[in-house]
Amino acid sequence: MYLLEQRQLLNPNQAGFRKHRSTEDQILRLVQATADGLEERKRTLLVTVDFSTAYDKGAVTSPALFNLFINDITDDFPPGVSASLYADDLAIWCSDRDVSAAETKVQRALDSLEEWARRWKMVVSLEKTTSTIFTLDPAEARREAALHFQGQPVKFSPTTTFLGIALDRSLTFTGHVKTIKAKMLQRNNVLRAISGTTWGCSPSDLRSTYLAFSRACADYAAGAWMPGLSESGLRELETVQRQACRTITGCRRTAAEETLAGLPNPDVQAFTDGSATAGTERGGAGAVVYRSGREVKRIRAPAGRFTSSYTAELIALRETLKYIESILTDQDPALNIQLCTDSLSSLMRLREGPANQTERVADQVWLSLRRLGRRHRVDLQWVPGHAGVAGNEIADAVAREAAELLQDGTPITFAAAKSLLKRHVSREWVESTRHSRPAPATRPHLSHDYHDVVGPGRVRLADRLGLSRREGTALARLRTGHSPALQAYRHFIGAEEDDGCPTCDGGVREDAEHLLTSCPATARVRHDVFGREDPTLREVFADPCRVIEFLRRLGRL
Numbered sequence: 001m002y003l004l005e006q007r008q009l010l011n012p013n014q015a016g017f018r019k020h021r022s023t024e025d026q027i028l029r030l031v032q033a034t035a036d037g038l039e040e041r042k043r044t045l046l047v048t049v050d051f052s053t054a055y056d057k058g059a060v061t062s063p064a065l066f067n068l069f070i071n072d073i074t075d076d077f078p079p080g081v082s083a084s085l086y087a088d089d090l091a092i093w094c095s096d097r098d099v100s101a102a103e104t105k106v107q108r109a110l111d112s113l114e115e116w117a118r119r120w121k122m123v124v125s126l127e128k129t130t131s132t133i134f135t136l137d138p139a140e141a142r143r144e145a146a147l148h149f150q151g152q153p154v155k156f157s158p159t160t161t162f163l164g165i166a167l168d169r170s171l172t173f174t175g176h177v178k179t180i181k182a183k184m185l186q187r188n189n190v191l192r193a194i195s196g197t198t199w200g201c202s203p204s205d206l207r208s209t210y211l212a213f214s215r216a217c218a219d220y221a222a223g224a225w226m227p228g229l230s231e232s233g234l235r236e237l238e239t240v241q242r243q244a245c246r247t248i249t250g251c252r253r254t255a256a257e258e259t260l261a262g263l264p265n266p267d268v269q270a271f272t273d274g275s276a277t278a279g280t281e282r283g284g285a286g287a288v289v290y291r292s293g294r295e296v297k298r299i300r301a302p303a304g305r306f307t308s309s310y311t312a313e314l315i316a317l318r319e320t321l322k323y324i325e326s327i328l329t330d331q332d333p334a335l336n337i338q339l340c341t342d343s344l345s346s347l348m349r350l351r352e353g354p355a356n357q358t359e360r361v362a363d364q365v366w367l368s369l370r371r372l373g374r375r376h377r378v379d380l381q382w383v384p385g386h387a388g389v390a391g392n393e394i395a396d397a398v399a400r401e402a403a404e405l406l407q408d409g410t411p412i413t414f415a416a417a418k419s420l421l422k423r424h425v426s427r428e429w430v431e432s433t434r435h436s437r438p439a440p441a442t443r444p445h446l447s448h449d450y451h452d453v454v455g456p457g458r459v460r461l462a463d464r465l466g467l468s469r470r471e472g473t474a475l476a477r478l479r480t481g482h483s484p485a486l487q488a489y490r491h492f493i494g495a496e497e498d499d500g501c502p503t504c505d506g507g508v509r510e511d512a513e514h515l516l517t518s519c520p521a522t523a524r525v526r527h528d529v530f531g532r533e534d535p536t537l538r539e540v541f542a543d544p545c546r547v548i549e550f551l552r553r554l555g556r557l
Contacts, residue, residue: 004064011071016087017063023163026084028224030091030162034134035171035228037095043135045102045145046167047110048160049090050128063087069120078114080105084162091162099133103145106131110149123150130157134169138281162175165221173225177233178215185239187214189249198470206248214244217385239386250481251471266338267292270320271383271391273342274303274312275399280420283307284403285316288394289323298394299323300402304410307419311413313343314361316399321368328376337378342385342392350380359413471548474557479541481512485556516540516550525553 004010005019015021030046037044066087073090074083092109116494117124130144131154154482159168159175166176187260191210194201195209196262201209204354218237245251272287283303289296301319303312319340324337341347349357354366374377382387385396467475477483484490487510491499501510508514516520516537529550530540540547551557 010067011074013074013083014067014085017067020079023086024221027088027163027221029085031224036060038136042095042097043099043102043133044093044095045106045133046091046093047106047131048162050125051088052123052125073116077109078105081109086163089163102115114150126152130155130160132157132160136170149231165225171228173229174233177236178224181236181240183217184214188244191244197250197473200469203248203472210244236386249476251476251480264336267335268324268337271340271395272316272320273395273399274309274316275403276307276309276312281306282403283312284399285312285319286395286398286402287316287320288391297323298398300398302402302405302407302410304412305407306412307416308419310345313346313418314365318361318364325372327369335376337376338381339385340381342383344382347380347382359415474551475544475547478512486510486512513518522554525550
């Protein structure tokens with residue numbers, strides 16, 4: 001390989017088995033070329049080629065010999081056609097304002113590849129070879145490229161995967177994020193298998209395991225796909241990372257399940273959700289309804305070919321209320337009905353009252369609420385999305401299924417039409433400038449919360465001090481204020497009737513600051529442990545070992 005590199009004999013499009021080159025280089029090259037094409041109002045036609053037979057790794061010289069064997073594979077490709085190679089993974093693409101012109105050029109490249117494969121007896125798997133068109137024009141979203149190879153049409157796919165990265169027609173990477181999230185969630189289970197609240201690996205070992213085994217999924221080729229990711233996509237990955245942080249530190253999850261558990265048990269409970277592709281197209285409304293704790297119905301309804309996530313959420317609420325009205329009779333006693341949704345914007349809009357609604361679907365929601373409210377108690381409850389709440393996860397899946405229903409009978413709302421036109425005009429203006437977007441000053445990344453909570457300094461501190469897993473967990477929970485040792489937290493999750501300190505008069509709230517710095521009942525212990533009766537919270541947490549000793553003397557560890 002040294003002589004091949006020194007004499008520049010290798011195909012410049014080849015990155016496999018070459019020093020200082022990697023799969024990420026080829027992914028970034030393809031993504032950048034496609035993004036530049038979209039900026040210039042061009043369509044990019046991509047063909048990913050799969051070879052049925054590849055090289056034999058039986059000898060150390062096999063990679064170099066294989067690179068030489070396919071070195072001339074792109075020599076006869078026409079001008080305007082680009083190629084990317086990593087070993088036997090081949091991508092061919094062409095950008096042009098006219099899709100037909102791009103098809104002509106790519107077809108010539110495929111003809112050249114067909115002749116090369118025949119000459120060198122390489123077999124191309126037509127089943128796994130696909131074509132994809134990248135465009136911002138919705139009308140061309142499902143256009144199939146007229147390409148053929150060896151007398152057979154090349155299979156078309158609206159999305160494709162190249163070197164492990166899923167690419168969609170608009171480079172939103174939403175499908176890739178879902179794949180990465182599923183992988184990380186599965187791998188995070190390893191952290192829970194090797195640690196518990198009072199036993200298991202040290203925080204530093206857990207952190208290293210997470211970085212190497214789980215976080216690596218998100219880091220792979222992040223420079224190519226993460227800059228184009230939406231805020232919602234980043235939040236999905238943040239959810240998985242926060243889960244890992246809680247496992248590493250032992251912190252409790254003060255989230256929706258605990259909050260819902262503290263509320264009165266409803267007779268009828270429903271979780272609703274709405275879905276819209278890219279926030280504007282193919283809407284779906286979904287819900288799951290429980291009665292007396294038993295699932296009784298899953299509701300699916302189309303939300304419009306052109307819509308918004310907000311409208312889809314309101315339609316989900318409307319359809320759920322209509323169903324609940326249909327199953328209740330005059331013989332039913334007064335019931336507690338609870339509707340849970342992760343759409344805070346919908347709840348805030350409904351909260352303005354029936355007289356201030358401007359959308360028809362919101363009016364219909366209020367009409368159902370008023371009819372049910374004459375006899376029953378109806379509560380609308382917000383829950384965080386993608387937080388592991390079983391009902392909410394089911395509603396989310398049902399909403400995505402509903403998005404595939406026929407949309408013809410669902411009218412477009414004025415708000416959705418306005419939003420769609422605004423996005424279209426904005427996109428046209430951006431494209432008309434023909435200037436590439438300036439590179440961001442810093443690469444987008446997951447938030448710094450991970451480093452603040454479980455950065456190297458913090459997770460190794462417990463190891464250096466010789467704290468056990470039980471002690472490290474107790475310390476982390478106390479730092480966050482979500483600790484069972486505190487009356488305020490126990491009240492928050494419904495384990496206590498109030499949050500007042502049990503030893504103080506006047507209902508003083510027992511949070512971490514009160515317990516550690518000012519509670520009169522613990523003043524003597526504080527003086528003995530910290531050297532003074534009124535230390536500041538910063539002074540207290542500056543010595544974790546003394547905090548542990550303090551909790552132990554109070555019998556709260």
